[in-house]
Amino acid sequence: MITLDNVHKSFGSNKVLRGVTLTIPRGESMVIIGGSGTGKSVALKSVLGLVTPDQGTITVDGEDVTRVERDAFLARFGMLFQGGALFDSLSVWQNVAFRLLRGSLKRPKDEAREIAIEKLRRVGLKPEVADLFPAELSGGMQKRVGLARAIAAEPEIIFFDEPTTGLDPIMSGVINELIREIVVEMGATAMTITHDMTSVRAIADKVAMLHDGVIKWTGNVADMDDSGDPYLDQFIHGRSDGPIEAVR
Amino acid sequence: MSVLAPVAAVGRGTLAILAAIGRITIFTLQTLGHMIRPPFYFKELFQAVMNIGYFSLPVVGLTTFFTGGALALQIYAGGARFNAESVVPSIVAIGMVRELGPVLGGLMVAARVASSIAAEIGTMKVTEQIDALVTLSTHPMKYLTVPRVLAATLVVPALIAVGDTIGIMGGYIVGITRLDFNAANYINNTVDFLQTWDVTSGLLKGAVFGFIIALMGCYYGMNSGRGAQGVGHATKSAVVAASILILASNYLLTELFFSA
Numbered sequence: 001m002i003t004l005d006n007v008h009k010s011f012g013s014n015k016v017l018r019g020v021t022l023t024i025p026r027g028e029s030m031v032i033i034g035g036s037g038t039g040k041s042v043a044l045k046s047v048l049g050l051v052t053p054d055q056g057t058i059t060v061d062g063e064d065v066t067r068v069e070r071d072a073f074l075a076r077f078g079m080l081f082q083g084g085a086l087f088d089s090l091s092v093w094q095n096v097a098f099r100l101l102r103g104s105l106k107r108p109k110d111e112a113r114e115i116a117i118e119k120l121r122r123v124g125l126k127p128e129v130a131d132l133f134p135a136e137l138s139g140g141m142q143k144r145v146g147l148a149r150a151i152a153a154e155p156e157i158i159f160f161d162e163p164t165t166g167l168d169p170i171m172s173g174v175i176n177e178l179i180r181e182i183v184v185e186m187g188a189t190a191m192t193i194t195h196d197m198t199s200v201r202a203i204a205d206k207v208a209m210l211h212d213g214v215i216k217w218t219g220n221v222a223d224m225d226d227s228g229d230p231y232l233d234q235f236i237h238g239r240s241d242g243p244i245e246a247v248r
Numbered sequence: 249m250s251v252l253a254p255v256a257a258v259g260r261g262t263l264a265i266l267a268a269i270g271r272i273t274i275f276t277l278q279t280l281g282h283m284i285r286p287p288f289y290f291k292e293l294f295q296a297v298m299n300i301g302y303f304s305l306p307v308v309g310l311t312t313f314f315t316g317g318a319l320a321l322q323i324y325a326g327g328a329r330f331n332a333e334s335v336v337p338s339i340v341a342i343g344m345v346r347e348l349g350p351v352l353g354g355l356m357v358a359a360r361v362a363s364s365i366a367a368e369i370g371t372m373k374v375t376e377q378i379d380a381l382v383t384l385s386t387h388p389m390k391y392l393t394v395p396r397v398l399a400a401t402l403v404v405p406a407l408i409a410v411g412d413t414i415g416i417m418g419g420y421i422v423g424i425t426r427l428d429f430n431a432a433n434y435i436n437n438t439v440d441f442l443q444t445w446d447v448t449s450g451l452l453k454g455a456v457f458g459f460i461i462a463l464m465g466c467y468y469g470m471n472s473g474r475g476a477q478g479v480g481h482a483t484k485s486a487v488v489a490a491s492i493l494i495l496a497s498n499y500l501l502t503e504l505f506f507s508a
Contacts, residue, residue, distance in 0.1 A: 050379050074385040085380035087372075099384045103287065149384075 001026050002047060007056035009042055016042050018213030029183050029190040031200050034210035040193035044159055071104055078150035082162040084142040086134035093130035096120060096148045105153050119148040123178055140171040151182055160192040164199050176202035197236055275467050279397055282390045292395040300361050301403030307360055308353045312411035315348050316340060316418030324427050337434045338441035340419035345450045349412040351498050354457035357404055358490040362465040365396055366486035369469025370479035393466040397459060404458025405451040449505045457494050464490040
């Protein structure tokens, strides 16, 4: 279980998180929605320790993330980055097997390659892709490789940062389905940030709406349309009038 | 208020410079700390040795070859004023191994390598590859900074040694083809007047310059701003900082090695 309790984070005078409190139960898929610049990525990166909160606590299974042994802690996570964040200098299979080629999870090279090819197959890519370099792939293929890398070491917790950004609707649908299948299949806890409502409905068990640095609404995805929350209603229907200020 | 404005501007500038020195010092100490603590990434070290050392050979070789040739012409022309043309081989050799080889070689490597490291790491930062490294339980300083700094510190002296040799050869070719030196005499003069310390002091300078070059590339890359402009700025800053630090440290090392 991941818990954020009254988390604050500022960058200079810009207060991004103003007391985020959120619980993600083990094995559930939580999607955090909200407009651009509302602090979704900061909240996600705070859990991983990529950003240090100014105030508040974040725990994973009761352990404060600032006091855990970093390597063992991070070995529990997989993450799909918005732009894929694949390493240009490494081939596709070396990207996927990155964690398996070094550190505490190191395996023999042949075994790591085999696992990488298996994971590539799981996300719908052929083994021939394994020896290509990221620059040779389309955006959708890069996302799939990023997804394969995120699941390569069978993590307990997977984070997805804007998984469908920059993809066409059909490819977005494919990625959404893959994410849902993989999360269910692995029994992983998932935390996704997005403003793509199709993704929300495809991926989420629960939804949290982040606005102005705080969680405005949280609940089951099925309750989202009847929430009665003016912020959530405006966001999910994409209306320009409402409590969320829309700059024209 | 307006009377104090220039003083405030000087103060702000001074504080900014001191803060930058502090950040670079901390970065240097962190790099040294990670150098001696496992894990060590030998494959990345080998790649860095190839990129920084082997692929810089043409640049350093051409630079020192032409410099050696020009130096021979200059010393011959200058020496002719007091009938000292015969010092060309020894001055070319000493000038190349003590100063011009390390400094010009270092500056050329700075232009080629500091820029490339800063651009590569800056782009990695902008595209979240550095964050990805962290989530994959890999410390960015150990994986990116340490191999590059270690490789540059080890291979720039070797590059300088090759550059020194090529530079002396440039002087030799000009000496025997344009200045009518006897080939055997030229080589004898070069060898007789050159001392071991002349060569080793230049190589030590090369090690320091290599350390500075890679460190500046990594520092500015890791602290790159967002977007193409941020990476461009980081690249430019890395080359400028590395070049200035090479020239400044060259003076300090020369003072240390050769002052009476």
